[in-house]
Amino acid sequence: MMMMPSCVRCSRQRDEDSGGNRGKTSSTSPLRAGxxxxxxxxxxxxxxxxxALIQNGGGGGGKRRLQLLQTPSSAxxxxxxxxQVVVEEKxxxxxSKNIDRVLKELKREYKQTHRxxxxxxxxxxxxxxxxxxxxxxxxxxxxEERKQKIQDIRKNVKDAIVTIVSAMSTLIPPVPLANPxxxxxxxxxxxxxxxxxxxxxxxxxxxxxxxxxxxGVKACYERxxxxxxxxxxxxxxxxxxxxxxxxxxxxxxxxLRCRVLTSGIFETRFQVDKVNFHxxxxxxxxxxxKKWIQCFNDVTAIIFVVASSSYNMVLREDNNTxxxxxxxxxxxxxxNNRWLRTISVILFLNKQDMLAKKVLAGKYKxxxxxxxxxxxxxxxxxxxxPGEDPRVTRAKYFIRDEFLRISIESGDDRHHCYPHFTCAVxxxxxxxxxxxxRHIIQxxxxxxxxxx
Numbered sequence: 001m002m003m004m005p006s007c008v009r010c011s012r013q014r015d016e017d018s019g020g021n022r023g024k025t026s027s028t029s030p031l032r033a034g035x036x037x038x039x040x041x042x043x044x045x046x047x048x049x050x051x052a053l054i055q056n057g058g059g060g061g062g063k064r065r066l067q068l069l070q071t072p073s074s075a076x077x078x079x080x081x082x083x084q085v086v087v088e089e090k091x092x093x094x095x096s097k098n099i100d101r102v103l104k105e106l107k108r109e110y111k112q113t114h115r116x117x118x119x120x121x122x123x124x125x126x127x128x129x130x131x132x133x134x135x136x137x138x139x140x141x142x143x144e145e146r147k148q149k150i151q152d153i154r155k156n157v158k159d160a161i162v163t164i165v166s167a168m169s170t171l172i173p174p175v176p177l178a179n180p181x182x183x184x185x186x187x188x189x190x191x192x193x194x195x196x197x198x199x200x201x202x203x204x205x206x207x208x209x210x211x212x213x214x215x216g217v218k219a220c221y222e223r224x225x226x227x228x229x230x231x232x233x234x235x236x237x238x239x240x241x242x243x244x245x246x247x248x249x250x251x252x253x254x255x256l257r258c259r260v261l262t263s264g265i266f267e268t269r270f271q272v273d274k275v276n277f278h279x280x281x282x283x284x285x286x287x288x289x290k291k292w293i294q295c296f297n298d299v300t301a302i303i304f305v306v307a308s309s310s311y312n313m314v315l316r317e318d319n320n321t322x323x324x325x326x327x328x329x330x331x332x333x334x335x336n337n338r339w340l341r342t343i344s345v346i347l348f349l350n351k352q353d354m355l356a357k358k359v360l361a362g363k364y365k366x367x368x369x370x371x372x373x374x375x376x377x378x379x380x381x382x383x384x385x386p387g388e389d390p391r392v393t394r395a396k397y398f399i400r401d402e403f404l405r406i407s408i409e410s411g412d413d414r415h416h417c418y419p420h421f422t423c424a425v426x427x428x429x430x431x432x433x434x435x436x437x438r439h440i441i442q443x444x445x446x447x448x449x450x451x452x
Contacts (some may be wrong), residue, residue, distance in 0.1 A: 004356050096177035113276040114441050115298065119334060120305035122283070122316060123231065123259075123325045125350040129305060130268050130281045131256050136431055137270035137277075146250045153236065153243055153250055153258050154200045160233035161208045162193045167227045168220045175223070178215035187210050205244040212237045225312045225364065231354070232257040255423045272438060279303075301444050302345045304331055305424075305435075308399050309354035312364040322369060324399070341412060344444050346437050347419040349400055354427070356392045366395055373398055396421060 005309060024124045037251065134140060141149075168175045177183060185207040192198055211217050234251040235257045250258070262283040269278050280299075310323035319324075331347075335342060358364060367373040376398045384393040400419050407417040418440050423429045 004185075011317075011338070044069055056414060082102070087372060111280055112445075114300045116277060116279045116441070117302050118279060118281045118305060119302055119330075120188065121307070121323060121330055123408075124283050124305040124307040124310075124327065125348075125422075125424040126305045127260070127262050127266075128256055129303070129348065129350075130279060130423075131266055131428065131432075132427060132430040133270055133277075133279060134251055135256075135427060137272055138268070140252065141255055143249075146255065149250050149258055150248060150254055152260050153254055156230060156232055156257075156259055157208060157236045158192070158198065158200070158204070158238055159242060161189055161211060163227065163229050164217055164220050164224075164233070165211060166193070167187050167223075167229075168216065169395060171220065171223060171226055173356070175220040176216050178217075181216055182210060184332070200244075202244065205240055208237070209240045212240065222363070225314075228316045230259045232259050233352075252427070255404045255424065256427075270305045275438075275442075282308075300439050302334065302343055304334065304345050305348045305349055305350050306331075306350045306399070306403070307351045308396060309351040309358055311355075311366055311369050312358070320424070328402060328406065331403055335406055335417075336410060340415070342414050344415040344440075345407070345417050346440065347400075347403055347417055348422045348424075348433070349396065349403075349419060350422045350424050352396060352421050355396060356389070359392050359395045360389060366398065370398075376401075 116127060116394070120126050170184075175350070175425055177186070188203075189211065190205050192204065198204075221229075224233070236243065236254075239254070262281060264283065266281045267278055268281070271277065306327045307323060310327070313322055313323045315321045315326055331345075335345065359366070373395075376394070378394055378397055379401070382393065382397055384390070400421075404417060404419065418431045418437070420436065
């Protein structure tokens, strides 16, 4: 065997070692000066390229490295996002808690609020009851509201005198003027009758006052059950001298007597001894009654208002139907309504002052319109008002018992009828009656929640 010189063997060995490792990266290669802290490229993980660029000094100089240093990493972004989510969740919980608190308060307030629905035939006095609530519990009417009512009151004067003098020639038998020389005044009044935009001149008031003083006009007024005349006619015709003044300011009594047709639904809110009341007034004419159903939901009580003095009158919208019989039929339909079987009714037998005058005058006897009145006897437990005429006592209790009979005949003990004799234009009467009703209404509310 031929021996190779050791120098040649060593040289080849070095070449083999050098050639065998060419193209490979050693994990143990020593770092050159200035390489301290650099990340070997082979050790980069996904998402760490920017960090390596910053640490290794690459990427286009210091400006780029500064931008990368100021840009949050994905981990920092996730951390910031998590913090934002936590803040938003806390805020959402706070808002939700406030909403729950408000809803709870509204629910409590709703349960403690007495919702009263005023029902009854037209011209029974419902709107007057609402006005009394304003006077008694809502600081009354301010100067601007009184001013706005002046035109309505003057229109009542016009409507009253126009209606009366127009009826004089149409009644059977007709009613003549006591002073025929005043015929030109009637002609003037009839000429302005169709005018809706009318200027209430002193000439108008002069003619109206002169005619109202005529005995023939007064005689026609006494037959007002034979035609349609507003209840406040006598009151405002007597007050022409006050109403005609340029500085006229309506009194509370003027506002209570003023007649304006109610169309739609009106809500009045008031508070008595920290108890909330919402009173809903709706039109009573037949074409308005379809709107009532909108108010039936969750009412505490119904206040049904009856014009007791209307026993000898016919409807404005139907000259063949007796007003009191219409009220009885309407009460029956409400009492037997399936949606109202658990709602009690407070019955306001209104216009007691007018009923008394009519009964005592003796011209229009109740038995002529209600034959059953002839055999009616007063219940044993009846206490007349001090100084009340027995004829008036018998008349008003007969009308009361006609309504109570309807409630008793139904045999339904889930709701009750509570009658009261009222005079809606008498503030003290309404104050006393409503104070009595408050306790009834409170019991109704408690019973309803227990029942529900």
